[in-house]
Amino acid sequence: MTTEIRPSVTPALAASPDGAPAEAPTAPAGDAARALGHEARPVVLETRGVRKQFPGVLAVDDVSIQLRAGEIHALVGENGAGKTTLIKIITGNHHPDAGQLIVNGRDVVFSSARDALAAGIAVVHQERNLVSRFTGGENIMLERIPSRGRFFVDTKALNAEAQRWLDRLQINVAANVPVSQLSVAQMQLIEVARALSHQSNILLLDEPTASITPTEAAILFDLLRRLRDEGVAIVFVSHKLEEIFSLCNRVTVLRDGRVVGHDQDVAGMTRDRLVTQMIGRSETVTVLPDRPDHDHEELLSVHGLVNETGAEGVDLAVHKGEILGLYGLVGAGRSEVAKSIIGVDRMIAGEIRVGGIPAKIRNPREALQRYGIGYVSENRKEEGLILIHSVAANVSVTIWRRLERLLGWIPVRAVNDAVRPYVERLDIRTPSLATSVGTLSGGNQQKVSVAKWLAAKARVLIVDEPTAGIDVRTKGYLHELIWELAAQGLGVIVISSDMPEVVKLADRIAVMSRGKVAGELQNTRDYAEMSERIMAFIHTNGVANSFGVGKHVPSEDRPAAGAA
Amino acid sequence: MTLRTLVRSDWLGLLVAVVGLSAGLAVSVRQFNTEINQYVVLLNLSVTLIVAFAQMVVLAIGHMNLAIGAMGGLVAVITGGLMERWGVPIPLAMAIGVASGALMGLVNAVVTLRTGINPFIVTLATASVYSGINLGITGAIPFYNLPAEFVAFGQARTGPIPHLLVWTVVTGLALAVILRTTVFGRQLFALGGNPRAAELSGLPVTRLVIGAHILSGILVAVAAILLMARFGSGQPTIGQNWLMPSFAGPILGGAALEGGSVSIIGTALASGLVALLENSLVLVQADPFWVEFLLGALILGAIGPSRFRTLYRGRGRSRLATLQATRGLQP
Numbered sequence: 001m002t003t004e005i006r007p008s009v010t011p012a013l014a015a016s017p018d019g020a021p022a023e024a025p026t027a028p029a030g031d032a033a034r035a036l037g038h039e040a041r042p043v044v045l046e047t048r049g050v051r052k053q054f055p056g057v058l059a060v061d062d063v064s065i066q067l068r069a070g071e072i073h074a075l076v077g078e079n080g081a082g083k084t085t086l087i088k089i090i091t092g093n094h095h096p097d098a099g100q101l102i103v104n105g106r107d108v109v110f111s112s113a114r115d116a117l118a119a120g121i122a123v124v125h126q127e128r129n130l131v132s133r134f135t136g137g138e139n140i141m142l143e144r145i146p147s148r149g150r151f152f153v154d155t156k157a158l159n160a161e162a163q164r165w166l167d168r169l170q171i172n173v174a175a176n177v178p179v180s181q182l183s184v185a186q187m188q189l190i191e192v193a194r195a196l197s198h199q200s201n202i203l204l205l206d207e208p209t210a211s212i213t214p215t216e217a218a219i220l221f222d223l224l225r226r227l228r229d230e231g232v233a234i235v236f237v238s239h240k241l242e243e244i245f246s247l248c249n250r251v252t253v254l255r256d257g258r259v260v261g262h263d264q265d266v267a268g269m270t271r272d273r274l275v276t277q278m279i280g281r282s283e284t285v286t287v288l289p290d291r292p293d294h295d296h297e298e299l300l301s302v303h304g305l306v307n308e309t310g311a312e313g314v315d316l317a318v319h320k321g322e323i324l325g326l327y328g329l330v331g332a333g334r335s336e337v338a339k340s341i342i343g344v345d346r347m348i349a350g351e352i353r354v355g356g357i358p359a360k361i362r363n364p365r366e367a368l369q370r371y372g373i374g375y376v377s378e379n380r381k382e383e384g385l386i387l388i389h390s391v392a393a394n395v396s397v398t399i400w401r402r403l404e405r406l407l408g409w410i411p412v413r414a415v416n417d418a419v420r421p422y423v424e425r426l427d428i429r430t431p432s433l434a435t436s437v438g439t440l441s442g443g444n445q446q447k448v449s450v451a452k453w454l455a456a457k458a459r460v461l462i463v464d465e466p467t468a469g470i471d472v473r474t475k476g477y478l479h480e481l482i483w484e485l486a487a488q489g490l491g492v493i494v495i496s497s498d499m500p501e502v503v504k505l506a507d508r509i510a511v512m513s514r515g516k517v518a519g520e521l522q523n524t525r526d527y528a529e530m531s532e533r534i535m536a537f538i539h540t541n542g543v544a545n546s547f548g549v550g551k552h553v554p555s556e557d558r559p560a561a562g563a564a
Numbered sequence: 565m566t567l568r569t570l571v572r573s574d575w576l577g578l579l580v581a582v583v584g585l586s587a588g589l590a591v592s593v594r595q596f597n598t599e600i601n602q603y604v605v606l607l608n609l610s611v612t613l614i615v616a617f618a619q620m621v622v623l624a625i626g627h628m629n630l631a632i633g634a635m636g637g638l639v640a641v642i643t644g645g646l647m648e649r650w651g652v653p654i655p656l657a658m659a660i661g662v663a664s665g666a667l668m669g670l671v672n673a674v675v676t677l678r679t680g681i682n683p684f685i686v687t688l689a690t691a692s693v694y695s696g697i698n699l700g701i702t703g704a705i706p707f708y709n710l711p712a713e714f715v716a717f718g719q720a721r722t723g724p725i726p727h728l729l730v731w732t733v734v735t736g737l738a739l740a741v742i743l744r745t746t747v748f749g750r751q752l753f754a755l756g757g758n759p760r761a762a763e764l765s766g767l768p769v770t771r772l773v774i775g776a777h778i779l780s781g782i783l784v785a786v787a788a789i790l791l792m793a794r795f796g797s798g799q800p801t802i803g804q805n806w807l808m809p810s811f812a813g814p815i816l817g818g819a820a821l822e823g824g825s826v827s828i829i830g831t832a833l834a835s836g837l838v839a840l841l842e843n844s845l846v847l848v849q850a851d852p853f854w855v856e857f858l859l860g861a862l863i864l865g866a867i868g869p870s871r872f873r874t875l876y877r878g879r880g881r882s883r884l885a886t887l888q889a890t891r892g893l894q895p
Contacts, residue, residue: 342764363763363766364763364764364765365766365767365768367766368766375764377761377764382760382761383758383760383761384761384764385761386754386757386761386762386824387757388757388820388824389754389757389824393750393753393754397750397754397761397765400747400750400751401747403747404746404747407746408746409745409746410746410747410750411745412745452765
């Protein structure tokens, strides 16, 4: 069946500002495109010798890539390899210093993201770009809200048009639901719908799976495969190599801003070769050493915690020298539990005990100073770090009181001396202690946010998604670090939606779903076994798929795919 | 300070501008070189600089204080009233004046913290409250009979240097020490740099907000008292024209409006530059209204690049995200 990617849109909606219907680039017919070999598929997007210099960094240098219709093309590399910069050049957010951009055989120069969109290039950026108070439909139609008369929003037409796109993409979300009520994964799908609704035949996705679970990712992948078969060219950026192998056809590897593996067939790739290209040497499999047995003294326990942000009776305990994995879907209430423990989110009911003694923790300051509990936020830019301040200031923020001399005076040298051991121990790559954290790479930023809690000598550390958006190598370092902390007798709670990570690190795994701990498992570190048992807990709780819960579009209202 | 850090510093451009403009005026405008002219410039500067500092400390935590002028007026009235009506000794009257400034800062902070309303609206409202009290007490009539020693101090000078400037310099140095070398100062900057991270890192957020506003109130009081001494009277109108210069100094001096980054040297140099520009317009007998025009234009000119800097810093974000951020919407 030949499938056309665009639904029939009323001219008024699809029209460009001057009233002429938007010119839709023709997508090649699906089956025909698939039947063709790689070489036979038309190149829809090409960069030649693209170069971009930022102050102090040559972000991409002489990068040439080719993207063909009907393919999912992985773009991989470590943090700071230049993937995001390249994407932003293609989407008109950055202007390249040198090189050419060729779209559908024509040389183009984009001066803004709008130009790229007009050329059929759509993008889903790493960061969420939805207006949370608007509905999904309003977000999809944001740039071309249909109006009645000249001034009034035609809500009906808007929802109808947006819904047509959602249905067309088989996204099971109603257009009139505010984004704030959707799950992270649903937001992701809304973003894809918005991107494609601009008549795009080229779709770029920058780490779309960083904050969604494997189950949710699978739904996104189904959608991407369908789009591929319809002839859309897709660029897919991810740190999760399993995804590259299961989803993508081609792979281009970037390292230090240069292409080190050009347009390779994924089928002929091995994981080892890919990693070697990415990091410039073969992957050293870190075998985490045995940890000394601690006396299993209970450090922190939570009993029947209920809060306003989603926890509905949570019980947890972490012991000395133990790593507790807290696994759950995004939106299961994991971070909220952590925030209640440290006194940010208010508790409605329940009890927290520290060392067996009931504790009233009113704010993060008490959590740290009185009870020795630290929380490394999943959101390092918004909640963890002061980006415009120096490495020294960020690491020492928790210990200034300890460093203070007469009348609150703290000598700069005292701060630097206190900070240096942690910078060295965590191998934070920074030109100097005075360098502002915002200029460091993501992995190094994450190390800074861990370092400040080490400096604070927390006894219990809650790390929330410690390796989200972090490359393979740095991820390994961070895992070793968490391991070592537990070996030294800290109680560590690792909140993660990265199942391999939880299985690798945790001694016990608590599975959270719908505001409760659905079950707790002793970790055997056998991935196949553990992942099955973890998913079983989530399934029994009825939320294996958090898409469209309670928001189903009645099926009779939905036209069959492709029929629109 | 090494040459390198000097060249890298944000305020080198301002320093060059101040030196250049002074030199230019000295060469081209004869009256600029008179002792009395220089005295007047420095006298103005000794007050506006402290006013600028008062705004700067709240800008450091990402707040602002629109009540600065109203607080100054009320402090002047309280201090003047104590000296004239009740014959309270000068040091005691001054101390009470400073304490009342601190109290007004405390009120600003507590209302902001308790209601969660942003400081822009809170201080806009308290400004009206403070000036209402001021005019209610005085009926807009100044206290003219201030003690002679107090007035004499306000007018004293050595060559072109007004003795008031000594107080300003001492205040500036004390502030520099507090902000740059103490735990409190570091914590203020951390709070301004990222309030959420500061809270999660266990900083005493409430205390810091209160501290910053109290410090602002104290600085306002110092400025008001110096200005009284200079005028030789406790005018209820003191502070009425402070708002613009209070922002001009810190912003031209490179403060980030989002908080977390202010420069004392920058603020001082920028206030100096503004004073020189005003003086040069006066000397060439330009219409005084142009001074206001110039101040406004300068601030816009300074905010433009700083806005651009923020956009650039957030270059990872799309225009929409930036829009959301600037409008306070949740992305």
